[in-house]
Amino acid sequence: MKAVGVVVEYNPFHHGHAYHIECAKKETGADVVIAAMSGNFLQRGEPAIVSKWARTEMALKGGIDLVFELPYSFAVQKADTFAAGAVSLLGAAGCEFICFGSESGQIEDFYQTYHFIEKHKETYNRVIKQFINKGYSYPKALSLAFQTLEPEGNVIDLSLPNNILGFQYVKAAEISDYPGKMVTIARKSANYHDQHFSSASIASATSIRKALFSQKGDISQIKSYVPIHTYEALRQYRQNYGTFHDWNMYWSYLKLNLLQLNNTELKEIYEIEEGIENRLLSLAIKCETFPHFMEELKTKRYTWTRLQRTLTHILTHSTKKEMNVLDGNVSYLRLLGMTETGRSYLNQLKKDCPIPIISKRSSFTNQQIQTDTRASRIYAMGLPEKYRQKAIELEFMQQPIYIQNDINDKKNKAI
Amino acid sequence: MKAVGVVVEYNPFHHGHAYHIECAKKETGADVVIAAMSGNFLQRGEPAIVSKWARTEMALKGGIDLVFELPYSFAVQKADTFAAGAVSLLGAAGCEFICFGSESGQIEDFYQTYHFIEKHKETYNRVIKQFINKGYSYPKALSLAFQTLEPEGNVIDLSLPNNILGFQYVKAAEISDYPGKMVTIARKSANYHDQHFSSASIASATSIRKALFSQKGDISQIKSYVPIHTYEALRQYRQNYGTFHDWNMYWSYLKLNLLQLNNTELKEIYEIEEGIENRLLSLAIKCETFPHFMEELKTKRYTWTRLQRTLTHILTHSTKKEMNVLDGNVSYLRLLGMTETGRSYLNQLKKDCPIPIISKRSSFTNQQIQTDTRASRIYAMGLPEKYRQKAIELEFMQQPIYIQNDINDKKNKAI
Numbered sequence: 001m002k003a004v005g006v007v008v009e010y011n012p013f014h015h016g017h018a019y020h021i022e023c024a025k026k027e028t029g030a031d032v033v034i035a036a037m038s039g040n041f042l043q044r045g046e047p048a049i050v051s052k053w054a055r056t057e058m059a060l061k062g063g064i065d066l067v068f069e070l071p072y073s074f075a076v077q078k079a080d081t082f083a084a085g086a087v088s089l090l091g092a093a094g095c096e097f098i099c100f101g102s103e104s105g106q107i108e109d110f111y112q113t114y115h116f117i118e119k120h121k122e123t124y125n126r127v128i129k130q131f132i133n134k135g136y137s138y139p140k141a142l143s144l145a146f147q148t149l150e151p152e153g154n155v156i157d158l159s160l161p162n163n164i165l166g167f168q169y170v171k172a173a174e175i176s177d178y179p180g181k182m183v184t185i186a187r188k189s190a191n192y193h194d195q196h197f198s199s200a201s202i203a204s205a206t207s208i209r210k211a212l213f214s215q216k217g218d219i220s221q222i223k224s225y226v227p228i229h230t231y232e233a234l235r236q237y238r239q240n241y242g243t244f245h246d247w248n249m250y251w252s253y254l255k256l257n258l259l260q261l262n263n264t265e266l267k268e269i270y271e272i273e274e275g276i277e278n279r280l281l282s283l284a285i286k287c288e289t290f291p292h293f294m295e296e297l298k299t300k301r302y303t304w305t306r307l308q309r310t311l312t313h314i315l316t317h318s319t320k321k322e323m324n325v326l327d328g329n330v331s332y333l334r335l336l337g338m339t340e341t342g343r344s345y346l347n348q349l350k351k352d353c354p355i356p357i358i359s360k361r362s363s364f365t366n367q368q369i370q371t372d373t374r375a376s377r378i379y380a381m382g383l384p385e386k387y388r389q390k391a392i393e394l395e396f397m398q399q400p401i402y403i404q405n406d407i408n409d410k411k412n413k414a415i
Numbered sequence: 416m417k418a419v420g421v422v423v424e425y426n427p428f429h430h431g432h433a434y435h436i437e438c439a440k441k442e443t444g445a446d447v448v449i450a451a452m453s454g455n456f457l458q459r460g461e462p463a464i465v466s467k468w469a470r471t472e473m474a475l476k477g478g479i480d481l482v483f484e485l486p487y488s489f490a491v492q493k494a495d496t497f498a499a500g501a502v503s504l505l506g507a508a509g510c511e512f513i514c515f516g517s518e519s520g521q522i523e524d525f526y527q528t529y530h531f532i533e534k535h536k537e538t539y540n541r542v543i544k545q546f547i548n549k550g551y552s553y554p555k556a557l558s559l560a561f562q563t564l565e566p567e568g569n570v571i572d573l574s575l576p577n578n579i580l581g582f583q584y585v586k587a588a589e590i591s592d593y594p595g596k597m598v599t600i601a602r603k604s605a606n607y608h609d610q611h612f613s614s615a616s617i618a619s620a621t622s623i624r625k626a627l628f629s630q631k632g633d634i635s636q637i638k639s640y641v642p643i644h645t646y647e648a649l650r651q652y653r654q655n656y657g658t659f660h661d662w663n664m665y666w667s668y669l670k671l672n673l674l675q676l677n678n679t680e681l682k683e684i685y686e687i688e689e690g691i692e693n694r695l696l697s698l699a700i701k702c703e704t705f706p707h708f709m710e711e712l713k714t715k716r717y718t719w720t721r722l723q724r725t726l727t728h729i730l731t732h733s734t735k736k737e738m739n740v741l742d743g744n745v746s747y748l749r750l751l752g753m754t755e756t757g758r759s760y761l762n763q764l765k766k767d768c769p770i771p772i773i774s775k776r777s778s779f780t781n782q783q784i785q786t787d788t789r790a791s792r793i794y795a796m797g798l799p800e801k802y803r804q805k806a807i808e809l810e811f812m813q814q815p816i817y818i819q820n821d822i823n824d825k826k827n828k829a830i
Contacts, residue, residue, distance in 0.1 A: 252796065256668050257675075259792045259807075260732035285792070288804040317675035377674045377700070381667065389703040392674075 001345050004030035004097040004183075005090030006064070007083075007169065009038045011048050011205050013058035013230045016101075016188060021063035023185045024099035032345045034066045035059055036089040037336065038075035039372055040245075040379035041316065043082050045308025047245040047379055049209055050237040051391065053398055056337035060403040061229035065342035067401075068093060069334040071368045072318070072375045073325045076309050078138070083168035084328035087178050092355050093333060096180045098173065102166040104156040105186025110170040113155040120149050137303045139164065162187055176328060212244055241391065242384045247308070249382040251290040254315050258284030270313040270323040271306070280314075316375040322367050331368055333357045337401035361396050416760050419445035419512040419598075420505030421479075422498075422584065424453045426463050426620050428473035428645045431516075431603060436478035438600045439514035447760045449481045450474055451504040452751065453490035454787055455660075455794035456731065458497050460723025462660040462794055464624055465652040466806070468813055471752035475818040476644035480757035482816075483508060484749040486783045487733070487790045488740045491724050493553065498583035499743035502593055507770050508748060511595045513588065517581040519571040520601025525578075525585040528570040535564050552718045554579065577602055591743060627659055656806065657799045662723070664797040666705040669730050673699030685728040685738040686721070695729075731790040737782050746783055748772045752816035776811050 004024045010017060021033055037059065039052045048055060056067045074085025090098050104110065117124055127148050131141035143159045156163045166184055173182050203225040211222050212234070219238070223231050238244060258266075258280055266277040279297065287293035297307055313323070332355050338346060350357060358364045361373065373395050380391035419439045425432060436448055452474065454467045463470060471482045489500025505513050519525065532539055542563050546556035558574045571578045581599055588597050618640040626637050627649070634653070638646050653659060673681075673695055681692040694712065702708035712722055728738070747770050753761060765772060773779045776788065788810050795806035 252800065253668070253671050256671070256793065256796050259789060259796065260672075285807065374674060378671065381671050381674065385667065392700065 001031045001341075001348060002029065002097075003032040003034050003066075003093065003095045003345060004028045004099050005034045005036060005093065005095035005180075006099055007070075007086040007090070007165075008035045008059065008064075009042050009048065009205075010035075010055045010059055010062075011042060012050065012055065012208060012226060012234060013062050014203060014205060014208060014226045016204075018062050018227055019188055020099075020101050020185065024097075024183070025063075027183055027185060028097040028099060028181075030097060032065045032341055033063060034068065034090060034093050034095055034342075034345075035064045036070045036086040036093075037067050039069045039072055040376050041072060041076050041312050043075060043077065043079075043309075044305045045076060045310070045312045046247060047250065047312075047382060049212065049244040049246070050234065051241075051245075051379065051394070052336055052376070053394060053401065054233050054237045056401050057403075058227075058230045058233050060337050060339055060342075060401060061233075062227055065339045066093070066346060067336040067338070069336050069372065071330055071332075071334070072316070072372045073323050073368050074330060076312050076316075076318075076375075077325075078306070078309075079165055079168045080171070081325060081328070083165065084172040084176065085325065085330055087169055087172040087176060088329045089333065091176065091178050091180065092330065092353060094349050094353070097183050098169060098178070098180060099183040099185065100162075100166045100169050101187040102156070102162045102184045103160040103187060104163050104166070105184055106154065106156075107170075107182055107184045109154045109156045110166055110182070110184065112153055113151070113158070113167060114170050114174060116149070116151050116153070116155060117146070124149060135300050137301060137306065139303060172328070209244075209246075213246060241387045245379065245382055247311075248290050250315055251293070253378075253381065254290075254311055255284050255293075257314050257317075266314070268319050268321070269310075270318050270320050271310045272313075272320075276302070276310070316371075316378050318371060318375070322371055325368075331355055331366060332364060334361075334369065334372065335359045335400045337403070339403045340405040343402070359400050416446045416756075416763060417444065417512075418447040418449050418481075418508065418510045418760060419443045419514050420449045420451060420508065420510035420595075421514055422485075422501040422505070422580075423450045423474065423479075424457050424463065424620075425450075425470045425474055425477075426457060426461075427465065427470065427623060427641060427649060428477045429618060429620060429623060429641045431619075433477050433642055434603055435514075435516050435600065439512075439598070440478075442598055442600060443512040443514060443596075445512060447480045447756055448478060449483065449505060449508050449510055449757075449760075450479045451485045451501040451508075452482050454484045454487055455791050456487060456491050456727050458490060458492065458494075458724075459720040460491060460725070460727045461662060462665065462727075462797060464627060464659040464661065465649065466656075466794065466809070467751055467791070468809060468816065469648050469652045471816050472818075473642075473645045473648050475752050475754055475757075475816060476648075477642055480754045481508070481761060482751040482753070484751050484787065486745055486747075486749070487731070487787045488738050488783050489745065491727050491731075491733075491790075492740075493721070493724075494580055494583045495586070496740060496743070498580065499587040499591065500740065500745055502584055502587040502591060503744045504748065506591065506593050506595065507745065507768060509764050509768070512598050513584060513593070513595060514598040514600065515577075515581045515584050516602040517571070517577045517599045518575040518602060519578050519581070520599055521569065521571075522585075522597055522599045524569045524571045525581055525597070525599065527568055528566070528573070528582060529585050529589060531564070531566050531568070531570060532561070539564060550715050552716060552721065554718055587743070624659075624661075628661060656802045660794065660797055662705050662726075665730055666708070668793075668796065669705075669726055670699050670702075670708075672729050672732075681729070683734050683736070684725075685733050685735050686725045687728075691717070691725070731786075731793050733786060733790070737786055740783075746770055746781060747779060749776075749784065749787065750774045750815045752818070754818045755820040758817070774815050 040048055042048055059067050068089055070085055074082055124145055127145040128141045131144050146158045170182055208222050208225055212219055263277045266272050283293055283296050356364055376395045377392045380388050383391055421439055455463055457463055474482050483504055485500055489497055539560055542560040543556045546559050561573045585597055623637050623640055627634055678692040681687050698708055698711050771779055791810045792807045795803050798806055
């Protein structure tokens, strides 16, 4: 059996994702699609709107065969570390292909860009530093430095969000000697950051989330923008847990932590650097809401996502010491769910997988998975009190979700 | 002007407290009554039902002339440290007398007990250790060891809660060479721990609190057990802040902290010793409510109050490093409120007070007062979200409460 890997967050799963899975199979001729999926906290430093279990269900019913959790130590990270973790995970899972969506859609252009940058590495890094010293954020400095090099030939536009991520996947694959093949497909219509629905049935996850939070009680307006099983999973989640997750529900906790810790203690948290601890502490005392806090915190120097990741690390109490993932490799495959096909593949994979495959959290422990568990439990603390305990206990109690192929086929046809 | 000092928590102020103030003045002939009052967290390791500001108002309207905050580092402590801090505070405030209520009511008996124990110190301490090794709590071991010594003469019953505290005041006064005179008066009727109202108009603070929480919305049943100004202050507090405080409203925060910290980090918190960190961590994951958590946590070894103090230190993030109050002396007098008489006395005191008198929090800082401020802000975090910011800012914004004597007299007459 041949497998293609995808790197996903599914926050939530939508038609664009279904299209991506379909293309990934078609383009590569793979029998199995494997997802490296962020857990309860995401790359942009946000809680996922629904838990990793609910999103796993969406994924399996949407065409994914195996879902593995990208550990927190890689998921809540800037693009290069995130990509390194994801490529390492999919490599360990035996994927012969990794397929990502991009604005470019041309894999050769990614390689040309990568080799061009490698060739001018010294200048590139020097210019990046110059832009950072001028007060630009890291991603902005990367993009500006790239323009400064006046690249020739078919290079990609490194100011577009999916190209940036794709570039990091290609770079991670090259650095880690990933033995498979990288594939990219052009994304359809909706832009990543779109806030509003366009007329097409493919909407960005951002606009879907906005709609979910804007109409308290009524989620029906998103119905045409997501597969029916996503809609059902969202409805079910809110019924089971009373709410979707966003930063506002963790603000009390974050504020508490910022009232508890002093600047020395805060500096032990991952990504707390360059004196930002002092601004965090003084703003926490004076800001009443999360949006107000973020607005006051924002500077040209730090991207919104970098700041949110920093706050996520405070909330999950993830320290510099434990978040050391310099070697770029995941050390286990935490299985969140599988289809029947996925299970067959898994049986084959088990024979020569280089790292442990974890179906039962209690059967394995190391620092990285402890960080995942801590983050998952703290994620549950955002729920209304009466739902928390159940959600906290899921981390150890929940079996990987299993979906029979025929159910899946039927569901897919129903879309 | 002559001053008598009292050590109080007023949680809330009731007729028994008013009686104590009256007796203290009569017995000593003092012109001024000064209170060393615990701040927002109390000696038993609980949040006060209303803030230190509301309780200061009750105190001033109930006959106290000057209220100083007993710093957190002394207030949330076992009896001997609590007493040392209070005696040191009242000494610095120039009190010629310290008057405490007790079951005994005989000051000579306290001194006889103290000297008897001093004489048999070695045996006493050895026997205490033996009882602790047998698994008894510290206060229980003290009381049992004392009985073992077969004391003769007029000694006090060291199993009664107010005698225990009084003994510690006398001991602290002896150790610190407090220059004034210790006075005790017999407490009237209600026992400290009474859960229910008796027919008398003097009810324990415990039973009043129980009544306040049991009838959501209706606090009128306590009306006859507290002075009218206490009733008004309680009513006003709930109107301004939406609720009274109890441990249940901090349970989410405590649970969050116990999900965030590992055992090494937890051991940096004051009073976390002897492996209790491991029990705290595993119980936090499995217990849904604060009462359930306490029930599971309780052992013969630790008193309920010791455990609650430990949990308070976790909540307020008070570390071993900062809670070092070995020398037993307070380093400032934080003024919370005064009457007109209190103000005259204060003007006199200012001339030769050995430590700074703080009327404005922003004008002074040291580690001890930072701990107070942190605890006060975290106390405010227990309030419903919309009232928090106002309460957090009080710590720096609130002026000492001032009550004119004539208002006070009128109010007192109205009781």
